[in-house]
Amino acid sequence: MATLRELDYSVLQQCMHCGMCLPTCPTYDATKRERHSPRGRIALMRAIADEEIAVNRTFAEEMSYCLGCLACQTACPAGVDYATLFETARADIETAGLPQSVARRFWRWLTLRALFMHPARLRLVGKILRWVQSNGLDVAARAAGLTRLLPADLRRLEPQAPAISPAFSDDLIEPDELSRSAGPVRRRVALLTGCIQDLAFSEINRDTADVLLANGCDVHTAPEQSCCGSLHSHNGATDLARTLAKRMIDTLPPGEFDAIISNAGGCGSHLRHYSSLLKDDPQYAEKARLWDSKVRDIHEWLMGIGCRAPEAAPEPGPVTVSYHDSCHLAHGQKVVQPPRALLALLPGVRMVELPEASWCCGSAGIYSITQPEQSAQLLERKVGHILGTGATILATANPGCHLQLLNGLRAKGSKVELAHPVTLLARAYRNERKNLKTKIN
Amino acid sequence: MDLSPQVLAQLAAVCPDGLLTAPEDLAVYGFDGTAALKQRPGAVVLVRSTQQVVECVRIAAAHSVPIVTRGSGTGLSGGSVPVAGCIVLCLVQMDAILEVDPNNLTLRAQSGAITQKIDEAAGKHGLFYPPDPGSMKISTIGGNVAENSGGLRGLKYGVTRDYVMGLEVVLPDGRVVNLGNACVKDVAGYSMKDLFIGSEGTLGIITEVRLKLLPRPAARRTMLAMFERMEDAAQTVSAIIAARIIPCTLEFLDRMTIRCVEDFARIGLPTDCGAILLMETDGHPAAVAEEAQQMEALARLHKAREVRTAKDASEATTLATARRSAFSALARVRPTTILEDITVPRSALAEMVGFIAESAARHRLQVGTFGHMGDGNLHPTFLTDERDHEEMARVHLALEEIVTKTLSLGGTITGEHGVGLAKKQWIRKQLGDASFELMRQIKMALDPRALLNPGKIFD
Ligand SMILES: Cc1cc2nc3c(=O)[nH]c(=O)nc-3n(C[C@H](O)[C@H](O)[C@H](O)COP(=O)(O)OP(=O)(O)OC[C@H]3O[C@@H](n4cnc5c(N)ncnc54)[C@H](O)[C@@H]3O)c2cc1C
Numbered sequence: 001m002a003t004l005r006e007l008d009y010s011v012l013q014q015c016m017h018c019g020m021c022l023p024t025c026p027t028y029d030a031t032k033r034e035r036h037s038p039r040g041r042i043a044l045m046r047a048i049a050d051e052e053i054a055v056n057r058t059f060a061e062e063m064s065y066c067l068g069c070l071a072c073q074t075a076c077p078a079g080v081d082y083a084t085l086f087e088t089a090r091a092d093i094e095t096a097g098l099p100q101s102v103a104r105r106f107w108r109w110l111t112l113r114a115l116f117m118h119p120a121r122l123r124l125v126g127k128i129l130r131w132v133q134s135n136g137l138d139v140a141a142r143a144a145g146l147t148r149l150l151p152a153d154l155r156r157l158e159p160q161a162p163a164i165s166p167a168f169s170d171d172l173i174e175p176d177e178l179s180r181s182a183g184p185v186r187r188r189v190a191l192l193t194g195c196i197q198d199l200a201f202s203e204i205n206r207d208t209a210d211v212l213l214a215n216g217c218d219v220h221t222a223p224e225q226s227c228c229g230s231l232h233s234h235n236g237a238t239d240l241a242r243t244l245a246k247r248m249i250d251t252l253p254p255g256e257f258d259a260i261i262s263n264a265g266g267c268g269s270h271l272r273h274y275s276s277l278l279k280d281d282p283q284y285a286e287k288a289r290l291w292d293s294k295v296r297d298i299h300e301w302l303m304g305i306g307c308r309a310p311e312a313a314p315e316p317g318p319v320t321v322s323y324h325d326s327c328h329l330a331h332g333q334k335v336v337q338p339p340r341a342l343l344a345l346l347p348g349v350r351m352v353e354l355p356e357a358s359w360c361c362g363s364a365g366i367y368s369i370t371q372p373e374q375s376a377q378l379l380e381r382k383v384g385h386i387l388g389t390g391a392t393i394l395a396t397a398n399p400g401c402h403l404q405l406l407n408g409l410r411a412k413g414s415k416v417e418l419a420h421p422v423t424l425l426a427r428a429y430r431n432e433r434k435n436l437k438t439k440i441n
Numbered sequence: 442m443d444l445s446p447q448v449l450a451q452l453a454a455v456c457p458d459g460l461l462t463a464p465e466d467l468a469v470y471g472f473d474g475t476a477a478l479k480q481r482p483g484a485v486v487l488v489r490s491t492q493q494v495v496e497c498v499r500i501a502a503a504h505s506v507p508i509v510t511r512g513s514g515t516g517l518s519g520g521s522v523p524v525a526g527c528i529v530l531c532l533v534q535m536d537a538i539l540e541v542d543p544n545n546l547t548l549r550a551q552s553g554a555i556t557q558k559i560d561e562a563a564g565k566h567g568l569f570y571p572p573d574p575g576s577m578k579i580s581t582i583g584g585n586v587a588e589n590s591g592g593l594r595g596l597k598y599g600v601t602r603d604y605v606m607g608l609e610v611v612l613p614d615g616r617v618v619n620l621g622n623a624c625v626k627d628v629a630g631y632s633m634k635d636l637f638i639g640s641e642g643t644l645g646i647i648t649e650v651r652l653k654l655l656p657r658p659a660a661r662r663t664m665l666a667m668f669e670r671m672e673d674a675a676q677t678v679s680a681i682i683a684a685r686i687i688p689c690t691l692e693f694l695d696r697m698t699i700r701c702v703e704d705f706a707r708i709g710l711p712t713d714c715g716a717i718l719l720m721e722t723d724g725h726p727a728a729v730a731e732e733a734q735q736m737e738a739l740a741r742l743h744k745a746r747e748v749r750t751a752k753d754a755s756e757a758t759t760l761a762t763a764r765r766s767a768f769s770a771l772a773r774v775r776p777t778t779i780l781e782d783i784t785v786p787r788s789a790l791a792e793m794v795g796f797i798a799e800s801a802a803r804h805r806l807q808v809g810t811f812g813h814m815g816d817g818n819l820h821p822t823f824l825t826d827e828r829d830h831e832e833m834a835r836v837h838l839a840l841e842e843i844v845t846k847t848l849s850l851g852g853t854i855t856g857e858h859g860v861g862l863a864k865k866q867w868i869r870k871q872l873g874d875a876s877f878e879l880m881r882q883i884k885m886a887l888d889p890r891a892l893l894n895p896g897k898i899f900d
């Protein structure tokens with residue numbers, strides 16, 4: 001990937017300083033300082049391209065403060081490609097090799113290199129965590145003060161670490177499952193099971209497969225999938241991101257499927273841009289273009305093929321549901337209506353719109369680790385809005401948001417349930433069968 | 442030019458957490474919404490109170506350092522672009538809405554308050570603040586007053602000046618004056634507040650405003666008329682006004698602008714038509730229904746291909762929001778967008794519109810035109826690249842012609858964006874020597890040392 005200096009200058013010039021993005025930027029909103037706004041950050045990048053300022057510590061801090069939520073990209077009438085600017089800037093910062101704190105380096109190494117490059121290792125850590133959690137050892141260790149041995153950042157996060165799913169996706173989903181629903185068109189799709197999604201939310205993957213099957217799609221999954229590389233790209237590790245993208249294309253050759261389905265906002269947003277990542281790779285450029293054209297968010301896909309409305313309700317009684325937009329689903333992939341439309345198909349569900357639904361919740365990849373204060377403020381604001389709706393279920397479609405909101409709500413003593421929209425749909429389909437059985441009996 | 446350590450130390454003492462001097466901070470306050478203007482300031486101060494403004498002004502005056510006042514930096518004439526080595530006083534943190542008085546229909550706010558927030562605060566009491574510039578979701582009310590901004594509803598409701606009842610202003614010597622009051626009528630002496638409305642930060646720093654509000658209209662109808670030819674849209678506007686109808690909005694977009702807006706907003710605008718008129722009428726439900734019907738008939742009479750009515754308030758808002766994005770959306774096409782703000786008497790609209798297209802074609806330039814057609818206010822926007830000097834030279838030739846034509850039609854070089862840096866080469870030509878000198882005398886009387894926004898409007 002080009003550096004800011006090598007980047008086609010027109011990408012930087014595209015910003016015409018109108019300021020229309022400022023009110024949508026959470027960090028500008030927090031400080032009202034131009035530097036913390038999209039317009040300011042782009043101006044800094046342009047100043048770097050013009051060699052007026054250097055890629056230095058201040059710039060690195062600035063880009064670390066940016067959530068990468070892409071709200072500015074949605075707001076920008078001028079069509080500024082902030083996602084590319086953001087990733088280029090972060091990659092520049094990494095290449096500049098600025099001195100960083102030991103803790104930050106450790107974190108980057110652990111997440112980007114040691115874990116998320118190796119699915120088997122990630123699984124192993126997951127298994128250990130699962131064992132620790134299921135035996136109540138985490139509570140015991142915390143009580144015994146053992147966790148004090150962890151670095152401070154880690155200690156703060158440790159109680160918030162995701163509860164690991166009792167089973168991983170490949171325990172729950174066969175590599176090839178054929179749809180039994182008798183529809184006129186049969187489609188073959190690949191389902192991406194994700195890494196975090198797989199560790200913490202493998203049930204959501206099962207639910208996704210179920211609703212696909214119920215809508216006439218044969219579902220293929222790869223037993224061992226790599227991380228899609230979104231974390232890497234987002235944090236300036238472009239080379240690693242490229243390796244992961246190629247691995248993914250090899251695992252799920254796009255030519256074999258009608259669609260490649262993602263159910264996690266953050267991954268989907270990255271998965272759709274393999275072609276720009278691999279555009280200079282003679283072997284993969286073409287495949288990557290085909291790949292991009294096949295990637296679909298699950299809600300977008302289901303609504304596009306005419307999702308069947310369930311006849312049963314997901315819950316025993318009527319419920320109020322609200323929906324939080326994952327930044328990378330709403331701003332990165334521009335998928336805003338389909339999840340809402342999907343929820344509106346559910347009987348017994350009253351939808352209330354969440355105020356500031358597409359305002360970042362502060363999860364933003366590893367932002368809650370790198371910028372804990374700003375992250376906590378955003379979470380507080382979001383939780384306030386959620387509680388204000390009176391909803392008993394909050395739907396959201398990204399594991400990062402899911403975990404962040406779960407922690408935020410539980411910290412406030414709230415019992416609001418978090419669910420992927422697809423989970424609610426799957427439940428409703430399952431209840432149809434239950435109702436049928438009761439009728440027959 | 443750097444500021445002396447002494448000045449910086451004094452500023453830091455007044456605004457400990459508001460003084461910015463890092464190169465990364467200065468670079469980002471070097472421009473506003475105007476293309477191709479850039480200048481790094483000596484320091485930026487984010488002030489929080491009138492008292493802090495006063496003390497900063499005193500420090501600047503004592504050391505003869507110029508001050509450039511800034512709101513959100515969305516200005517389109519270079520008004521808040523810094524002067525080399527100046528102090529930028531940025532007022533965005535002074536954004537409190539101090540009071541809404543539903544009995545007297547007034548609102549008081551600090552001048553950094555965002556225009557849209559003011560309208561929303563009024564809305565909670567069933568009232569509204571009519572001036573709605575395209576930038577309202579981020580522009581500050583202080584910037585609006587300093588530029589006397591217009592908006593989409595200007596035709597019926599007028600511009601910012603028509604809603605300013607009172608101002609608190611810090612003068613270049615640090616004195617604070619309160620001008621105007623909450624009375625509907627007031628002729629005690631000169632209308633001093635009016636001097637500061639549209640003064641572009643050259644006479645004083647506005648720290649607080651008292652605004653007039655209106656009851657929210659009971660009904661509103663928004664329509665979109667599509668035409669093959671721009672001239673037909675212009676004729677429709679003249680016909681509506683000749684029929685003694687004063688709608689609140691008559692905005693238009695030409696083909697190029699429609700394409701860019703649709704590309705951004707994706708709301709189903711027809712990209713194959715020559716011009717669109719956004720028409721809105723508001724008021725008593727019966728009157729609204731009748732006016733809407735008449736306007737639709739007049740549009741059809743002037744060859745409108747189709748007239749669509751927004752089905753509800755949310756669709757109406759979507760349409761207005763799309764129109765507000767016009768200027769920025771035009772920037773999709775080429776790297777640099779140079780926008781004009783000419784205004785002509787409404788009877789000359791069709792002629793002016795034709796002239797712009799003809800001039801752009803002759804100089805082989807891409808132009809997108811949109812604007813407040815009901816006000817005779819057009820924004821021809823040249824789509825170009827500031828790095829292409831040959832093309833830029835042609836842009837300047839076309840601009841010169843358009844300005845000359847505007848003045849010959851009895852028009853003005855700026856209807857709402859102000860003179861700032863961008864238009865000052867033409868201001869004397871428009872005003873004539875005597876009025877130009879009078880304006881300069883006023884500046885000299887209030888700011889003899891040229892401390893506030895020097896070099897803007899005139900040298
Ligand atoms: C997309 C877009 C659409 C726009 N649409 C319109 C429109 O429809 N109608 C219209 O009229 N304008 C429009 N504008 C222009 C601009 O938004 C207005 O001029 C607005 O009033 C500027 O407000 P600001 O807070 O950004 O002021 P700035 O740009 O920061 O400042 C503008 C001028 O006011 C002075 N100033 C600012 N605050 C104060 C203060 N408190 N006291 C004294 N002087 C002050 C500055 O020195 C400067 O000269 C648009 C701009 C954009 C980018």
Ligand code: SF4
Binds near residue numbers: 072078
């Ligand atoms: S990023 Fe877009 S919206 Fe923001 S200032 Fe630049 S052009 Fe305007």
Ligand code: SF4
Binds near residue numbers: 065073
């Ligand atoms: S990505 Fe989010 S935080 Fe970063 S500049 Fe854009 S809106 Fe602001």
